[in-house]
Amino acid sequence: MEELRYRLDRKKNIAVFEIDTSGPVNTIGEQFIADLVKATEKANSDGVKGVVLASAKAKSFLDGANLMEIMKDPSQLNLKHVVLKLQETLANLAKSPFPVVAVLTGQTVLGGGFETLLWTCDHIFSTTGSKMGLPEVNVGLFPAGGGPETLRKIAGLKTALDVVMGGKVLPAEFYSKSGLVTMVSKDEILQEAEKWIEGHQGIINRNYDPDWKEPDLLSNDERQKLIKKARARYCICPEKPYLKAAMDAIEEGLDLPFEEAVKNEVRHFAPLITEPNVKNKIDLFFAMTGIAPKIAKVNPKKSLSTEEIAIIGAGLMGQGVAQVCADKGMKVLLIDVDKATAEAAIEKIGAGLEPLVKKGRWLPDRKERLMNNLRASGDYEKLKTIPLVIEAVFEDLDLKQKILKQVQDVNPDIIFASNTSTIPMEDISAKSNRPEQVVGMHYFSPVPLMPLLEVIQGPKTSEAALATAVTSGRRQGKTCIVVGDGPAFYTSRTFGVFVMTGFYLAEMGLDPWEIDRLALEAGFPQGPLHVYGTAGGNVVYHAGCFMSSRKPDLLTIPESVGKMYEAGYVGAGKPCFYKNGMEPDKSALEFIVRNSSLPTPDRDEAKEMLLLSMVNQAFLCLDEGVLRDYFSMDIGAILGIGFPDCWHGPARYVSQKGVKATLGRIQAIYEKYNLAFFKPAREFEKLIACGVDRGLL
Template identity: 35%
Template structure:
């Protein structure tokens, strides 16, 4: 075995080099500056061996490579330092692409950014069908473009339309869809992943892998036939290329209003690929990557990334109080907000939910909310039927409070009336376990006033979700002077399980979000009172960067 700061190299009995990525001191594999040197040293060793093939895998659970080290990117302050790292990356991936024996990327878990670009330079890719296996080029979300050849190799592999969709949005692609797109060559259960990798190596050695060719069934499928001709042949012609890329630019501008340069530069790179071919396309990518790294938009988006990352680690309490384990959530009120809270709890937190409503019809509407959401995901193949059924079965309802005796946390999403909420608080305490934590989803009523009706006000906390709950990432948690550390840390941890970005604020008028919104709305009202048409105000705010005006 040969070890380095980023890799472990072993050889199997059947002469396969197992090159395992294991970046020391990191919970996930990330591409650091030392990564390239270590990788080339081990490729040198493999070249001198009798190995018949290479399997590039990961020693980290549920992560292949999570992308480049953003600290490294942020530290690059001039074109010279950017070019030094970029050129080393291009040369290494080109070496991998031209390696004398086949190299297969064996992917389980997150394969993101530079990790996906590295796998694209391999001769083949095998992925586990585990739900943790995701593929993405998310650089656009920090104001950058894929700088390791991704803008060139991805459209070459899966076609320009799918590639632009991935790169201009940063969307995550599950393993099953990646296989259908042609992003990976084989899909396997995690248990048999190694054998699948060896089988692909054998097929590559025998030149049995044919990509970008239509099968007999594809010829009978008009959609596949049109996409194949469009992506593989017509895209190289100027009129078709211009049409597709102009449409892509218009779509990007409709969303970004021109405030974010990265998506447009990604399209420029793909245009260079279609017009000039890969060698000159790589040069375009390198030049535009450097432009973006030094741009003010990228610097601020990286700052935002670090702020959100730090926020995810924040405990919000000074002591070491551990959160309460939530085995079942109660929700009082099955309207729009209550239905959304129940949905993210069942789907993201994998936790059973008991919803209380006044009538069976209201409960049916709540259940249908989850059903329609899951049907959309099924139609788009973003969830398997068995998984969708499990999510739906986690949500149950009652017109009284039966089942609340098993709830560890109850969120009330009742009508915005202090009197109604006081009654709800009393009913929750009456029908739930002695130490139940009660969260209110109010957006306007002081939490202290709501908690005044509770026998144990220290167990009452605000959990202010935003609509629609399944789409809006923020969760505002509001503590009073009486709220216990146990209630705070429990609400924080459970909110994170629901997939939320959590902030904790003290009880006060408007909490945090409504308070800053008030200043925004007051200024808009002041300008309106000066005679400026509301349409002009709205248009100005959209152009400034507020997506809904």
């Protein structure tokens, strides 16, 4: 199948290269490259005045490499061949004696697709809603189709580092200030592109123009300071070799001619394909795009229609849930103690969206549609005809039971979904006459940004309640996992143990800020003590106390946590382990209680303890039926609680290390430090008895 069609307007003598590869989005594979070679040769032989790059797909312009094709032969040699062929093809188009422009009509251009435009296009015309970026590090690679070099030429080194190393995708408007992108209406876009071509005959592609000036050009000393700062930020974890490879390619490229620099990118890029943690990231991408959307198995025929829903509790979480629901076209009734409180919350939602509109990330009419889907009330009587209510009040069992009774007194048939992070459905529904109507919908903060929804199936939750929660969550754009009932379910419980491990390490004599650094080295996005301050120490303390009261054989609260809570050292906007940004707040040390009865672990063991605390807890959840499968385990850990994505998740971590080896290390840590949550899960012994050591997923 032809993946790039060549069309020539003989009257205007302008050619259109229309991209339309197989699959739902346009991707770069060997067929696309071959078709681009032929189209470029044809344009040159036809002596065209210019070329317009366009896409036949409504939402995808060109969204990077075809990873499925790459993984059919994941060898260094094959990857090097493909990328060098792409570079050669892009160079030939860029050096052709005619202007090249692209037209984007609310489409995405990502990874190798954006590199194609950065290398070959003299100008880009775009409508609002288009997005451009280099997200390769999010799949364990980095842009090696010239991206670091070509982006630096239009935006400068600082922006190039930010986009490449952060894997960022940004609105087209962001690049308009570089002069490369012009924002136009859809009706005028082709006409403007053709007009630009007519007015720029003989233009030299900037990547080959010796007189081209890089914006915000820095001195050598300034460049090195920027590189050093970026390395300190991005290259802290040795398990993420793609970040170091990207930094090496960028730094070396500063002193090389353009074509040597882009070829040097391939030298750092190709070996990554053999790295186990790169395979983890690629497999995680496939899991997120292929498996995650359907992992929560429910009967959609049992689901109630959720064109209109209600949310009780107009605080931060309630506002977030209301926003995502209204944004997806659902009518939302936001209820609080009175109508004025709910109205004030809706105003806050609107105020929070305004910066997105001003920055061009949202169209004004998107915000308007969302706000029109929200209404406020303090009256539970309005729930009579609503099929689903999501309760989002604070973690208090009596309050949740009281609200459940009030709701069911008005509408006994309503599905009642509690956004609780710790309290079991069995407890919430204990006094209800209709416990089958109760289900958990555990959102993560901030709700509009966090993709996971943990749906909790209580012992009496009906098939209809479960299906309604999952289908509603999917409509909201969430990735849903279904878990069983129990104190703190899966994610809160596992995350809590990670934070408590950080405190125990401090009580064993490790410096608190060293512990956070070790967590970053292990691949976590944040250290456990930093999390304590940002999540709120009061939340951590109360969740820990709840878990300890329900499972005293599993978790005891470190003495330091209680001491901090009693002293009010809990973050919530105040310094907590850190102040003035990331400067250590040494006043935290007065609350750390040294446990001299326990040895101080070395750096490697401390990192391992942070990882294994989560791993063992995840497998304990399998023991107890809270988790039912390994994919839910890994997807929940990555999307919800910050398990290092370079490991794919706890199940893949065990698969790579081996079940016997993992059990051995957990057992050794348990015996050495006597921490209850390191008592090994029975699942490990079951796997060993079945002869399973690797390949859990």
